[in-house]
Structures are given as structure tokens and as C-alpha cells.
Amino acid sequence: MMVDAPKINQGLEGIYFTESGICKVDGINGRLYYYGYSIETLAENSNFEEVCYLLLNGKLPKKSELSAFRKNLASERELPEEVIMMIKRASKKANAMDILRSAVSMLSFFDEDSGDNSEAANMRKSVRLISQIASVTAATGRAKAGKAYVEPDPKMNHVENFLYMLNGAKPEPDHVKILDTMFLLHAEHSSNASTFSGIVTASTLSDMHSAITSAIGTLKGPLHGGADEAALHMMNAIGKPENTVHYIVDALAGKKRIMGFGHRVYKTYDPRARIIKGRLEEMQNSADKEVRNLTNIALQAEKLMINKLGKSHGIWPNVDFFSGPVYTDLGIEDYLFTPIFAASRIPGWAAHIMEYLKGNRLIRPLEYYDGAIGKKYVPIKER
Numbered sequence: 001m002m003v004d005a006p007k008i009n010q011g012l013e014g015i016y017f018t019e020s021g022i023c024k025v026d027g028i029n030g031r032l033y034y035y036g037y038s039i040e041t042l043a044e045n046s047n048f049e050e051v052c053y054l055l056l057n058g059k060l061p062k063k064s065e066l067s068a069f070r071k072n073l074a075s076e077r078e079l080p081e082e083v084i085m086m087i088k089r090a091s092k093k094a095n096a097m098d099i100l101r102s103a104v105s106m107l108s109f110f111d112e113d114s115g116d117n118s119e120a121a122n123m124r125k126s127v128r129l130i131s132q133i134a135s136v137t138a139a140t141g142r143a144k145a146g147k148a149y150v151e152p153d154p155k156m157n158h159v160e161n162f163l164y165m166l167n168g169a170k171p172e173p174d175h176v177k178i179l180d181t182m183f184l185l186h187a188e189h190s191s192n193a194s195t196f197s198g199i200v201t202a203s204t205l206s207d208m209h210s211a212i213t214s215a216i217g218t219l220k221g222p223l224h225g226g227a228d229e230a231a232l233h234m235m236n237a238i239g240k241p242e243n244t245v246h247y248i249v250d251a252l253a254g255k256k257r258i259m260g261f262g263h264r265v266y267k268t269y270d271p272r273a274r275i276i277k278g279r280l281e282e283m284q285n286s287a288d289k290e291v292r293n294l295t296n297i298a299l300q301a302e303k304l305m306i307n308k309l310g311k312s313h314g315i316w317p318n319v320d321f322f323s324g325p326v327y328t329d330l331g332i333e334d335y336l337f338t339p340i341f342a343a344s345r346i347p348g349w350a351a352h353i354m355e356y357l358k359g360n361r362l363i364r365p366l367e368y369y370d371g372a373i374g375k376k377y378v379p380i381k382e383r
């Protein structure tokens with residue numbers, strides 16, 4: 001008896017797989033909330049460390065709780081010597097996301113809670129990984145530039161320390177503020193591909209390091225976190241603002257994707273991109289020619305894509321489109337963009353993994369088999 005083919009949601013589009021109280025993405029109205037707080041409110045009033053606490057604990061901290069959390073983060077920044085060595089050895093040839101994925105996997109060997117899958121141990125590992133992923137990213141930047149590893153400074157806040165470990169000098173307060181906002185905007189985004197892959201791994205009752213390693217591998221792809229670096233490469237290929245129209249028209253005519261545009265959930269302006277665009281508007285007249293060029297290319301491309309370019313609908317920028325010019329303005333190399341995304345998204349990954357484990361059910365969807373059955377096996381010499 002033939003069974004009718006089920007309705008298939010390719011790419012799990014439109015499928016709810018669980019309930020969650022962490023994040024609301026309103027793709028129709030272009031709104032984003034972490035535990036009910038709008039991203040605009042958080043970007044205006046909060047900071048990355050406080051948002052990490054919010055995501056891991058479901059509530060904003062009191063003063064004493066935030067101060068204890070900051071101390072905890074600062075105490076977990078050191079990397080084992082073996083991990084630093086691996087980063088140095090791999091740095092010449094390896095992709096920075098591959099280094100990060102391997103480093104997180106390796107960090108599990110040295111984690112005192114490795115093997116303990118309890119809620120309390122997972123919380124400790126989450127805090128540790130927030131600190132360590134930033135340290136690995138900074139150490140990778142140093143190693144790729146052929147510079148010595150910089151020890152963390154426990155007196156600095158998370159983002160300030162990241163820039164210090166990356167550049168070897170105390171960062172300017174306005175650089176810390178801008179990067180802190182970038183971290184905060186990237187901290188969480190519901191069941192995006194990397195968070196989902198982390199949850200899938202955790203749902204087998206594997207462990208936190210394995211789940212975060214899966215998430216990092218998933219984030220790397222250019223359809224997800226890798227879009228920030230790909231978007232900057234496109235801006236560099238465009239070269240000058242006056243080439244933008246020609247480049248975009250040609251690319252769309254050739255059915256190419258413009259990286260940093262479009263989104264599975266937002267069918268309007270990504271609210272995170274809107275906040276970052278505010279920074280680009282300030283950078284338009286930068287004294288640095290490269291930054292000025294990139295900014296003007298980005299702002300022109302945005303206008304062209306939104307204004308439809310002859311298509312039936314405009315395509316909106318997502319969070320990844322404007323990140324490249326901002327990071328370039330901060331002196332950050334393009335290969336670190338996606339690792340910085342991971343360093344920002346780790347609290348969101350960890351929060352979802354811990355939330356899902358509370359009511360865990362193995363994730364195992366179905367695929368509809370549309371091949372043949374009952375084929376006759378032909379011995380190899382007769383094929």
C-alpha cells in the first residue's frame with residue numbers, strides 16, 4: 001500500500017520543537033527580546049556581563065550578584081598551557097573557527113567538571129566557557145599575528161580584557177563600549193542553527209563541551225555566523241562606493257547571495273542591524289580611508305537591497321552585514337569576526353542547553369524515504 005508523502009518542512013522551516021522562555025524573535029515587527037527585555041533597552045542600559053547573567057539565570061542580577069558573577073568570570077579566563085601551545089602551532093595554517101572548535105573540545109580534558117552533567121556543573125562550565133572562548137579568540141588573534149600570548153587581567157571587565165588580551169594594551173573606553181554592545185547584540189537569538197545543533201548534541205545526554213563544539217562548527221558556515229566575514233570580503237571586492245550598484249546588480253543577476261542580507265525569521269529590518277547601523281552612520285566621516293570606504297559601501301548596498309532592485313520584494317540586512325566595518329574600525333582582523341560571534345553567543349547557547357535538559361527528550365526527527373526498496377543484490381563480478 002502506498003502511503004501519501006508527508007508535508008516536508010525543508011530545513012525544519014516553521015517547525016516548533018520545544019518551548020522556551022529565553023528569547024522572543026518577532027520576525028514580522030523586527031523586535032527581539034532576551035527574557036522579555038527588548039534588545040534596544042538592553043543595548044541602551046545594560047552590558048554584556050549583565051546580559052550573560054540574565055541569560056544564564058533568567059533574571060537581572062542585584063549589585064552583589066553581578067559583582068560575584070564578574071569575579072567568577074575573571075577567575076576563569078586562564079587557558080591551560082597545552083591549549084595555548086595548540087593555538088600557537090595551528091595558527092599559521094588553520095582557520096580561526098577550526099582553532100576555536102578544537103580548543104573548546106580540548107578544554108574539556110582540563111575541566112574539573114568534565115564527566116559531571118548535573119545542572120550545577122553545567123552552570124559552572126557555562127561561565128568557564130564564556131571566559132575561555134574569549135581568551136581562545138584573543139590568543140588566536142595574537143598567534144596569527146605572530147605575537148606573544150597575553151595573560152588575562154582580572155581587574156578588567158570581560159570585553160575590556162578581551163581587547164587587552166588581543167592587542168596587549170589597555171583599550172580605549174569607547175572601543176570597549178562599542179565592542180561590548182556588539183557582544184550584547186549577538187548574545188542570544190532563539191533556535192538559530194548553531195543553538196539548535198548544540199541542543200541536539202546535549203539531548204543525547206552528551207556533555208556541555210561536546211554541545212558547544214557542535215554549535216561552533218555550525219556557526220562557522222557562511223549562511224550563519226560566517227556571513228560577517230563573507231560580507232566584509234564582498235565589501236573589499238567592491239572596493240569603492242561608486243562600484244556598489246554595478247556589483248550588486250551583477251551579483252543578483254547571477255543569482256548570487258549577498259552575504260549579510262536576508263533571514264529565515266526576520267522579514268523586515270533585523271533590530272540588531274538597526275542598532276549597529278547607528279554606529280556606521282557615525283563612522284561615515286572617519287579619518288581612516290579604509291573605514292570610510294567600507295562604511296559607505298555598506299550603507300549604499302543596504303539602500304539598494306531594501307529598495308528591491310527590480311525584485312518583487314526588498315531584502316533586509318541582518319546582524320552580520322554591518323559587523324565587518326565596525327570590527328575593522330576597532331582594528332580587528334576579518335578572520336576573528338566569526339570567533340567573536342561565538343564568544344558573544346556562548347551565553348545563549350549555554351542557556352538553551354541547560355533549559356532544554358530540564359525536560360530533555362532526545363531530538364530525532366524523521367526523513368521521508370523516497371528511494372527504491374527490495375533491490376536485488378548483484379554480486380560484484382556481475383555488475
Ligand SMILES: CC(C)(COP(=O)(O)OP(=O)(O)OC[C@H]1O[C@@H](n2cnc3c(N)ncnc32)[C@H](O)[C@@H]1OP(=O)(O)O)[C@@H](O)C(=O)NCCC(=O)NCCS
Nearest residue numbers: 222223224227256257258259260261262263264315318320
Ligand atoms: C539567511 C538565509 C539562508 C535565509 O534564507 P531562507 O529563509 O531560506 O530564505 P530564502 O532562501 O527562501 O530566500 C527568500 C527570497 O529572498 C532571496 N534572498 C534571501 N537572502 C538573500 C541574499 N542574501 N541575497 C540575495 N537574495 C536573497 C531569495 O533569493 C528568495 O528570493 P525569491 O523569493 O525571489 O526566490 C538567506 O537569506 C541567505 O543566504 N543570506 C545570506 C547569508 C547570511 O547573511 N546569513 C546570516 C543570517 S543571520
